[in-house]
Amino acid sequence: MGALRILLVDDHPVVRAGLRAMLTEFDDFSVAAEAADGDAALRELARLRALGERVDVVLMDLQMGAGMDGVTATAAIRQLDAPPPVLILTTYDTQADILAAVEAGASGYMLKDAPPEQIRQAVLSAAAGRTALAPKVAALLMSRISSPETALTPREVQLLELLATGLTNRAIARQLFISEATVKTHLVHIYGKLGVDNRTSAIALAAQRRIIRTPGT
Amino acid sequence: MGALRILLVDDHPVVRAGLRAMLTEFDDFSVAAEAADGDAALRELARLRALGERVDVVLMDLQMGAGMDGVTATAAIRQLDAPPPVLILTTYDTQADILAAVEAGASGYMLKDAPPEQIRQAVLSAAAGRTALAPKVAALLMSRISSPETALTPREVQLLELLATGLTNRAIARQLFISEATVKTHLVHIYGKLGVDNRTSAIALAAQRRIIRTPGT
DNA sequence: TGGTCCGTCAACCTTTTGATTGATCCGCCC
DNA sequence: GGGCGGATCAATCAAAAGGTTGACGGACCA
Structure with a gap:
């Protein structure tokens, strides 16, 4: 199979550039499009589909300065036909953020301070239909089920x-x-x-x- | 003069990669070193100086997950002999953050959601000894002094x-x-x-x- | 199919908080 | 030495929050 096609959603140009650089360093990823908020993400997704272009994974930030937030956008994407997996990549590891993302149908939750290799692995996992959780996040979810x-x-x-x-x-x-x-x-x-x-x-x-x-x- | 030599300080590998990509896209900047927190920044600066290598601007985040925070690091850098200008590049535009940074001797304050061109201009300004404030930040400082x-x-x-x-x-x-x-x-x-x-x-x-x-x- | 948990709602009562007004004392500055 | 602002206290009334009890429907599971 060819390179995995990614849709980047983050309101910071700096972060988008970083993800782009980090993911395209090797040949196994390519950036299909970028979006600065949830609305733009949905538009990009529709546009790419209309063109018959594939999107294998959506990399989504939760906090967007303006426009639709990441949780809402994730839920909206999961409503589509044959939706691409949405991997959350954000700064915060609070229960509220994580629960909301999981509930919205995210297939992974990574933190921005993760090393590049870990992020790349998470994207691969998401694309393969597996879930990808940062260790901290996994620990938090485990502690929840062990002491309900x-x-x-x-x-x-x-x-x-x-x-x-x-x-x-x-x-x-x-x-x-x-x-x-x-x-x-x-x-x-x-x-x-x-x-x-x-x-x-x-x-x-x-x-x-x-x-x-x-x-x- | 050659390319401006930058020291990147940010705890997120993603953001560092983004800044690196964004700044080195043209030939007028080069990244002298990267650091994940304030302590590492000071070490890198000392190391580069020992090697006789120039650092023209320090690009500094304020929030670091662990280690020395950006304000403390900025103050420490400004204590050095012939210190390089420190340009703050952060996510938040709160009064306390901005005032603390200015007090610590920062020569500029930009927000991460700024477009690449604006960030590049700010780095140039800082290197030239001028101050560089994001419009939002400038407005906030003005309102602050006008309503004590x-x-x-x-x-x-x-x-x-x-x-x-x-x-x-x-x-x-x-x-x-x-x-x-x-x-x-x-x-x-x-x-x-x-x-x-x-x-x-x-x-x-x-x-x-x-x-x-x-x-x- | 019976139990349990979650989310929903109601009535009633006590405690806490907020709004207002007014007052005294003290230190500082012109 | 008069004015000013900060910190202190009081009394009163209205609004909000907290505590308790009880109840109902739906989802999920054993």
Whole structure:
């Protein structure tokens, strides 16, 4: 088979250039196209398909300055017919990011501080239909299944994230299209699992344990 | 003069590869060395100098996963004899980051989402002894000096830090040996200065602006 | 098919927080 | 020595958050 065709999605030109250089150093990869955000990625994918060009793997960042974020884009790509595997390549290894990506249908999760060889291997794995997880990420997922009683559910993590942005219960309820009562119920569960009794402590602890990413970091 | 000799400092191999590719695309730059953190940068600089090799500009990231951070490294470099200009190239444009970098002696501050041409120009400016600021950064510095009234007092920052650990007003009062009423008064002032109306938003914003350091990082 | 977990919602009550107003004391600067 | 800003405290009221109990439907699994 020929070189694997990659779609690069990252809002930083520097990072795209780096990935391009890193992947095309050998002959087993070629960059089919680049995109600066999720919308552009979907457009590029449609364009390439219209031209009959193959895309074997999408390399996707999660944080995009503007436009559609990586999780939304990943979910959208997975809705397509015969979708290419999406390999997440991002800076953060928090539960919230990882869970959201996996839930959206990502077939791998790598960190940007990984050595080039590891990234290349991950791309190969993804293209072959296997999953590719950074060691840190794998460890985190393992620890979750081994101690499910203290683990937060995806929904709870999602609430925690909104909590950390400073929203009130009512605002969270509106944002998630649920009632304020439900928000309170979730919070009580979260407090119980984290061993705290108010929202600020919950955020502090969640940031410490890398469950959520605090704004700005 | 020959090609400008650059020292790249960034903890992400991907980003280093990108900068290398982006800068050496034309013949006016060459990469003298790379380093993954501040300590390594200082070592590389010493090594190059011992070899009699020139370094015209240091391209420095601020956030390093491990090792010496960019601000500390910048300050250390500026302590050397005839130090090379240090151009900061980072992801975040928060007040605290920028002020710290400028204070440490950086001669420029660019953002990673800048187009390649802008980054190349900034490196040229830095090498020529001029300062190079991203438009966003320049605007922020201007707004900062024009509105000093929004600055928090040391006492208020102290409260904010306790707030971020999840303490209640009563607990903060006990910790600081003041009454709960006083705590509330301080909080009202803090909310007013930050433009928020509850404690979680205050923490979120303070973390964003790097006024306080969030636990765990 | 029965159990368990998750996510949803409601009612009720207590505690905490936020908003407002007003006050005293102290150090600093012109 | 008068003005100013920072830090302290108080009282009151309204709003938000937290605690408790109970309930229902769906998904998943043994």
